[in-house]
Amino acid sequence: MMPNDFQLSLIAAGAAAVAAVWIFNLLQERRHRKAAERIFQGEQADALLGAEAETPEPEPVAQESVEEDAPADRVEPVIGELSDDSQVSSFKDDPRPAPMVLEVDEVLAVSERPFSGPAVVDSNEPDDGLHDPVVDVGVSIRFDDPLPAVRLWQILHGLVGKVSKPLGLIARGIGGWQAVPPQDDGSYQEFRGLLQLADRQGPLTEAELDLYVTSLEQVVSERGGMLFHFPQADVIHHAQALDEFCASVDIQVAVHVVNNNGIPGSKLRGLLEATGFQWRPDGLFHLVDEAGQSRITVANFDGAALVKDDIAGMTLLGVTFGLDVPRVADGPRVFDQLLATARRLAEAVDGTLVNDQRQPLADSVLATIRVKIAETQQQMADNQLPAGGRRALRLFV
Numbered sequence: 386m387m388p389n390d391f392q393l394s395l396i397a398a399g400a401a402a403v404a405a406v407w408i409f410n411l412l413q414e415r416r417h418r419k420a421a422e423r424i425f426q427g428e429q430a431d432a433l434l435g436a437e438a439e440t441p442e443p444e445p446v447a448q449e450s451v452e453e454d455a456p457a458d459r460v461e462p463v464i465g466e467l468s469d470d471s472q473v474s475s476f477k478d479d480p481r482p483a484p485m486v487l488e489v490d491e492v493l494a495v496s497e498r499p500f501s502g503p504a505v506v507d508s509n510e511p512d513d514g515l516h517d518p519v520v521d522v523g524v525s526i527r528f529d530d531p532l533p534a535v536r537l538w539q540i541l542h543g544l545v546g547k548v549s550k551p552l553g554l555i556a557r558g559i560g561g562w563q564a565v566p567p568q569d570d571g572s573y574q575e576f577r578g579l580l581q582l583a584d585r586q587g588p589l590t591e592a593e594l595d596l597y598v599t600s601l602e603q604v605v606s607e608r609g610g611m612l613f614h615f616p617q618a619d620v621i622h623h624a625q626a627l628d629e630f631c632a633s634v635d636i637q638v639a640v641h642v643v644n645n646n647g648i649p650g651s652k653l654r655g656l657l658e659a660t661g662f663q664w665r666p667d668g669l670f671h672l673v674d675e676a677g678q679s680r681i682t683v684a685n686f687d688g689a690a691l692v693k694d695d696i697a698g699m700t701l702l703g704v705t706f707g708l709d710v711p712r713v714a715d716g717p718r719v720f721d722q723l724l725a726t727a728r729r730l731a732e733a734v735d736g737t738l739v740n741d742q743r744q745p746l747a748d749s750v751l752a753t754i755r756v757k758i759a760e761t762q763q764q765m766a767d768n769q770l771p772a773g774g775r776r777a778l779r780l781f782v
Contacts, residue, residue, distance in 0.1 A: 511562035511577070515555050519627070519770075520779055521579040522594070522620045524601055528610035531572035536608075538567045540600050541578070548593045549586055551779075553579035582620070584782050585635070588628035591621050630768065631780050634761050636710040638720065638754060640727050641686055643703030643743060644736040650699035656733055657683060660726055664693050672722075678778070681723050682707040703736065708758075711765065711781040714773030716758040724751060 510516075516523050526537075534556065541552045554565040556573035565576070580597050582589050594617055605612045614620075642648075654664075662670040662683060668690025670683040685691050686703035706727045713719045724738075731738055738746045762772040770776050 509557075509561070511555055514775075515562050515564060516577060516579055517776065520583075520776055521553065521581055522589075522615060522623075524578040524580070524598060525613040526576045526578065526601060526605055526610060527613075528574050528576075528605070528608055530609070531574050532576075532604075532608055532610075533572045534565045534569040534576075535567075536604065537576060537578070537601075538565075538569075540604055542567070544597060544600060548580070548597055550581040550584060550589050550593065552581075552597075555579065581779065582624040583628040583631060584780055585631075588624035589621065591617065594620055627780075630770075631711075634711060634765050635781060636758070636761055638708040638710060638723075638758065639741070640706045640723060640746065640751075641703050641739050641741070641743070642706070642727050642731045642734070642736045643686060643739055644734050645702075646735075647700035647702060648704065648734045648736065650696040650701060652734065653701065653704065653730070654696045656730055660729075664691070664696075668692065672726075678712070678773070679709070680713050680719050681726070682709075703739075704730070709781070710758055710761055711772050711777050714771070716762045716772055717755050720755050720758055 513519075534554065537554060541554065544552065555562055555577050556565045556571075557563075557575040558571070558573060562577075565571070565573070578597070578601055580589065580594070598612075598614055598617065602612055657670045660672070662672050662681075665671050668684070670691065671679040672681040673679055684705045684707060685701060686705050687701075691699075706723050708716070708720055708723050710716050727738055730736065740746055765772050765777065770780070
């Protein structure tokens with residue numbers, strides 16, 4: 386039986402749709418592959434063991450007094466072999482499993498894959514300031530009729546506590562792509578849900594991603610539309626690779642100032658505030674930059690919070706100066722500033738700079754730490770994840 390004109394038109398339409406999808410996928414693959422080539426170039430050698438290390442096997446390094454609540458399953462790198470093991474205990478050494486070994490072109494696996502499902506060829510993508518494919522997975526949604534943004538935010542709010550990573554939403558308006566905050570009262574036909582792939586708690590899990598996609602599919606089913614997303618296995622692969630890289634450069638430096646006779650709290654507060662430090666409700670003093678981002682912190686040596694109204698009447702055994710290496714730009718210069726402030730305080734209170742075992746820190750050890758900070762931040766910059774930059778501030782939380 387020969388097909389009639391209606392059947393032929395359906396066949397032609399189907400062929401055109403397949404061709405459109407193929408062309409769209411090809412363009413997406415080329416665009417994201419170029420992005421991948423710009424990021425994570427070269428092998429991911431250990432940031433702290435140097436180029437001579439054959440197998441990257443970073444170990445944890447979190448200082449206890451500042452990062453006391455860091456999750457046990459987040460793994461950080463060791464500072465490497467220094468001149469005197471007894472003087473580098475500011476870097477806590479705990480066992481960690483060997484990292485997953487990935488080829489360079491696998492690190493951005495998600496960004497190299499086309500969307501699954503039907504699509505329309507469209508090169509008008511949001512810029513990285515709205516959707517950074519290195520940090521977020523995007524789920525694109527296109528509705529038959531404009532949908533109030535608050536409806537999607539109802540779905541996203543329902544995921545709080547079930548999905549551990551930050552959620553976001555953007556939409557295409559008359560002027561192009563734009564951020565859509567929870568209070569947005571507009572309606573749009575095209576949205577993109579954003580889900581962060583990793584942070585200091587670890588990578589996005591398969592269960593979290595599945596719940597996220599399923600929840601968005603539900604509203605699409607209710608209101609009529611289409612949903613496009615990357616293959617979930619690729620998303621998880623990318624999240625794990627991104628987390629592995631971040632763990633390899635995630636260092637917190639701690640330098641303690643102690644005095645066996647105690648440090649008067651009133652004197653401590655006066656000296657810190659005169660230097661520009663501000664007390665914050667987290668129980669720490671912070672030295673911040675122009676944008677309000679913390680550069681150096683000062684904590685109670687014993688880990689207890691510094692309560693603003695109680696500091697004047699306290700006598701402290703010591704304080705801990707902390708530097709969060711991935712979250713500050715120009716780490717070596719900030720480390721110099723940390724040491725200068727710590728030394729001024731030590732001189733004022735007749736204190737000593739020590740490590741976690743309360744052994745004096747030699748200048749040679751401090752110089753080696755400075756070099757390692759510079760090397761780590763250079764590795765981050767080489768991989769287009771500059772320390773203190775937008776990506777770093779999102780990932781190292």
